[in-house]
Amino acid sequence: MTRASYIVAAVAAGALxxxxxxxxxxxxxxxxxxxxxxxxxxLGLNILIGETGQFGLAHVAFYGIGIYTTAILTGRFDVPxxxxxxxxxxxxxxxxxxxxxxxxxxRDIYLALSTFxxxxxxxxxxxxxxxxTNGPNGMRIKPAELFGFRIATDHDAYPxxxxxxxxxxxxxVWLRRSRLxxxxxxxxxxxxAALAMGVDVRRAKVIAFALSAAYAGAAGxxxxxxxxxxxxxxxxxxxxxLVVTMIVVGGLGSIPGAIxxxxxxxxxxxxxxxAPSYQEILYGxxxxxxxxxxxxxxxxxxxxxxxxxx
Amino acid sequence: MLSIRNISASYGRVAALSRVSLDAPAxxxxxxxxxxxxxxxxxxxxxxxxxxxxxxxxxxxxxxIDRLSSDEVVRLGIAQVPEGREIFARMSVxxxxxxxxxxxxxxxxxxxxxxxxxxYFPVLRQRFAQDAGTLSGGEQxxxxxxxxxxxxxxxxxxxxxSLGLSPLLVEQIFAIIRQLNQEGLTILVVEQNARLALxxxxxxxxxxxxxxxxxxxxxxxxxxxxVRQAYLGG
Numbered sequence: 001m002t003r004a005s006y007i008v009a010a011v012a013a014g015a016l017x018x019x020x021x022x023x024x025x026x027x028x029x030x031x032x033x034x035x036x037x038x039x040x041x042x043l044g045l046n047i048l049i050g051e052t053g054q055f056g057l058a059h060v061a062f063y064g065i066g067i068y069t070t071a072i073l074t075g076r077f078d079v080p081x082x083x084x085x086x087x088x089x090x091x092x093x094x095x096x097x098x099x100x101x102x103x104x105x106x107r108d109i110y111l112a113l114s115t116f117x118x119x120x121x122x123x124x125x126x127x128x129x130x131x132x133t134n135g136p137n138g139m140r141i142k143p144a145e146l147f148g149f150r151i152a153t154d155h156d157a158y159p160x161x162x163x164x165x166x167x168x169x170x171x172x173v174w175l176r177r178s179r180l181x182x183x184x185x186x187x188x189x190x191x192x193a194a195l196a197m198g199v200d201v202r203r204a205k206v207i208a209f210a211l212s213a214a215y216a217g218a219a220g221x222x223x224x225x226x227x228x229x230x231x232x233x234x235x236x237x238x239x240x241x242l243v244v245t246m247i248v249v250g251g252l253g254s255i256p257g258a259i260x261x262x263x264x265x266x267x268x269x270x271x272x273x274x275a276p277s278y279q280e281i282l283y284g285x286x287x288x289x290x291x292x293x294x295x296x297x298x299x300x301x302x303x304x305x306x307x308x309x310x
Numbered sequence: 311m312l313s314i315r316n317i318s319a320s321y322g323r324v325a326a327l328s329r330v331s332l333d334a335p336a337x338x339x340x341x342x343x344x345x346x347x348x349x350x351x352x353x354x355x356x357x358x359x360x361x362x363x364x365x366x367x368x369x370x371x372x373x374x375i376d377r378l379s380s381d382e383v384v385r386l387g388i389a390q391v392p393e394g395r396e397i398f399a400r401m402s403v404x405x406x407x408x409x410x411x412x413x414x415x416x417x418x419x420x421x422x423x424x425x426x427x428x429x430y431f432p433v434l435r436q437r438f439a440q441d442a443g444t445l446s447g448g449e450q451x452x453x454x455x456x457x458x459x460x461x462x463x464x465x466x467x468x469x470x471x472s473l474g475l476s477p478l479l480v481e482q483i484f485a486i487i488r489q490l491n492q493e494g495l496t497i498l499v500v501e502q503n504a505r506l507a508l509x510x511x512x513x514x515x516x517x518x519x520x521x522x523x524x525x526x527x528x529x530x531x532x533x534x535x536x537v538r539q540a541y542l543g544g
Contacts, residue, residue, distance in 0.1 A: 179412070185401050186409045193396035196358055198384030198413035198461065253400070 017162060021155050030154040031270060033226045036165040037219045038262040042246040043172050043255065044215025049244070050252035051181065052208035053188030055112040058099065059243050061122035062092040062213040064235040066220020068126065068133055071141040071230060081144040081151075085221030089214050096213020100206040119240055126232035138231035141224050157226035164222055168215070172255055175211075184208055185253070238280055242269060245283045248290050251297025260298055311336040311496050312357065312388075312465055317366030317376075319349075319356055326352045327520045329366065332498075334465065339487070339497045341507035341528060343541060344517035350500040351393050353517070354467045357498075358390040359383045370465070385413045389463035391454045393470050393500075399443030403434055406442045406453055410460030420460070427456040430486050448479040455486070466490070468499040472506060484510055504541040508532045516541065 021029050041063060048056045069088035073079040079087070103114055126133050133139055144151045151157045175181050183204045186194040191201050224230075242265060250261025265283075272279045294301055312334040319327040327349045334340040342350050355361040357368055359380040368376040375383055389410075398406050407427065411420045428435040431452040437445060442453055451471060458466060471487065472480045480503075488510060491497055501507035508514055508528040516524040516537065524537055531537050 182401075182405055182409050183412065185405070186398050186412075189398035189400060190396050192360060193392055193398065194409075195360055195380045196384075196390045196392050196396070197409050197457070198381035199409070200379075200381055 021158050026154055029158050030226065031266075033154055033157055033161045033222075034270070035263055035266045036161045037222050038243070038246065038266040039165055039259050040168050040215055040219040040222060041243050042250070042258040042262040043168065044212045044219065045243050046247045046250075046253065046255070046258040047172075047175070047184070047215065048208050048212035050247055050254070050258070051176070051188060052184040052205060054205060054208060055108065056099075056115040056209060056212065057112050057237075057240055057244070058115040058119035058122070059212070059216050060235050060237075060239040061119040062096055062216035063220045063223075063239075064122060064126055064230075064232075065092040065095060065213075066217035067141075067224050067230050067235075068139070068220075069217075070221045070224035071139055072132065074144065074224075075140065075142040081146055081225065085218070085224065088221045088224075089217040092217025092220070093210045093214035096216075097206060097210035099213070100209025103209075104202055104205060116237065119237060123232055123235050123237075126235055133232065136232065138229055141228050141230060143228065144225045146225075151225060154226050160225055161222050164218070168218065169255070169259070176255060180204070180207065188253075238276075238283075241280070241283050241287075245287050247297075248287055249297055251299030251301075254297065254299035257297050257299030264298075311371060312498065313369040314353070314357070315367050315369070317353075317356055317363045317368060319352055319361055319363050325520060326361075327356070327363075330517070330520070330522055331366075332515050332522070332525075334496055334498045336464075336496050337491075337494065338513065339491050339499060339511045341511035341514040342498065342500045342517065343502075343504045343507055343514060344523075346502070348517040349520040350517055351469055352520075354390060354469055354498070354500055357383070357467060358388060360390075381413055384461055384463075387462070387464040388467065389458040389461040389465075390467040391458045391469055391471065393473070395447075395450055395454070397442045397445075397450050397453055397457075400441055402439050403442050403445070403453060404438045406457050407434075407460050410457035411462075413461060419462070423460055423462060427459045430459075430489070431456050448475055448483075451475060451479070451483060452486075455483070459490075463495070465496045465498065468497060470500060470502060472501060472503045480506065504537075505532075508542075 020032055041059065045059045048054050066088035069091050070084045073084035073087055074081055099115065099118060103111055106114055127136050129135065146160055149156065183199045186197065186199050187201050187204050194201055246261035246265045247258050249264060250257030250259070268282065269279060272282065290297060314330060314332040316329045316331055317327060318325070318329055330353060342353060344350050352361055356363050359378055363376050367374055370386055370388060375386065398409065407424055411423065414420055433449055434453060434456055437449065442450065445453060471483050475483065484506065487497060499507060499511065508531060511528045514525065514528045514531050515522050524531060524534065
């Protein structure tokens with residue numbers, strides 16, 4: 001693609017994003033908000049799995065920390081929404097840091113299993129800690145208030161959710177090009193070689209865990225801005241696999257890939273909302289097919305096409 | 311410059327090195343030879359702090375480094391070209407070089423060194439945006455050396471630079487090694503190709519089963535009957 005075609009695409013996407021709430025119904029805008037949340041979730045998991053090569057499978061647990069922290073602080077303690085959401089980001093990041101620290105020596109399947117267990121344990125906490133999370137009945141989320149405006153509809157939340165997503169995408173692009181981003185990829189490619197270059201491998205891994213968790217926490221805060229209810233059943237392993245599928249479909253390690261993957265799988269998930277059992281089968285099949293035939297995901301396929309086209 | 315004194319190391323219960331001593335004076339090329347599994351790479355990994363020593367000490371410019379972390383050792387001026395093509399395959403050539411300068415913060419110096427190392431290996435500049443995994447074997451070896459130089463080391467630890475390369479490429483790489491040495495870089499090189507290593511170095515050590523079996527000026531070792539029989543093919 002030429003630079004000009006990138007600019008045209010960006011302008012078209014920008015116009016669509018601005019016009020969306022003017023043209024779309026409440027449901028369309030709700031979907032748009034949800035897609036933006038998925039984008040942030042996918043970008044966060046991509047830092048851990050795609051960039052740093054650490055198979056953490058507890059992503060949705062941190063998403064839950066962001067949602068519940070925001071909901072509890074605004075609902076019970078009347079904390080202003082932005083501060084509550086920031087607290088959710090920090091708490092998710094801090095617990096991610098701890099998880100990264102204790103699992104530093106684990107890798108591959110062991111890391112995947114132990115983080116999976118952590119995710120399951122967190123879902124159990126959401127489901128069983130009645131006094132705090134209201135347990136299996138789910139929890140109401142108080143409508144957010146932003147700069148004095150009460151967010152009553154999806155339309156109201158959309159500008160905030162969109163702006164947060166754009167800021168996070170920009171930060172992710174910056175991170176990817178930074179010294180730290182390079183260290184992440186070096187750890188993914190070869191830990192011994194990264195060590196020999198003077199990369200502090202332990203520090204890089206722990207930071208990747210913390211950042212990835214903080215992204216999920218931010219996604220939780222975004223979700224709490226437009227959603228009025230959270231149920232622990234929606235914070236299970238299937239949801240983590242959905243995010244994993246997003247970044248695999250998009251192409252591990254690619255920012256545009258994570259965004260496109262989030263949009264594609266987000267749409268699939270919404271279309272199959274009435275048939276949850278088919279969802280899991282479909283994600284499984286999609287994961288297998290991409291691993292076998294398009295291991296670099298859509299981003300890799302587009303790259304190859306562009307090269308062939310000249 | 312580098313002084314290894316009576317170091318031992320082991321992997322679990324398996325002894326890898328026992329009481330190895332070695333000196334690399336400033337400005338020299340020192341060769342470390344031996345068969346597969348003799349402990350050559352382990353010795354280098356002890357210096358770069360990827361492997362712990364169980365006894366003895368390692369001094370760099372008079373300072374003990376055997377308790378430092380690997381990044382501190384790089385900061386002091388020791389860079390390693392690891393064995394076995396440990397490139398960052400799915401990163402661009404440019405990023406591979408930049409990660410070599412990971413411990414440095416001087417942007418302008420790093421940019422200047424990017425130019426400098428591409429001066430030694432012009433082919434790398436043509437491959438700048440390519441994934442390092444797409445390079446040929448020879449180009450990968452050049453990238454490994456260039457990447458180590460990006461740390462601006464004063465001591466270079468080279469592990470098997472000739473491994474798997476055609477004679478022509480080996481010649482090219484060793485010409486660059488000589489040139490780097492003439493420009494002031496001290497080099498400790500591990501090689502299986504003893505003939506080559508003895509030709510380029512001034513002093514050499516031969517490891518057998520984790521112990522130094524022979525040492526001496528390279529020209530003398532090349533004439534030594536037992537060395538010739540065991541390592542130079544008679």
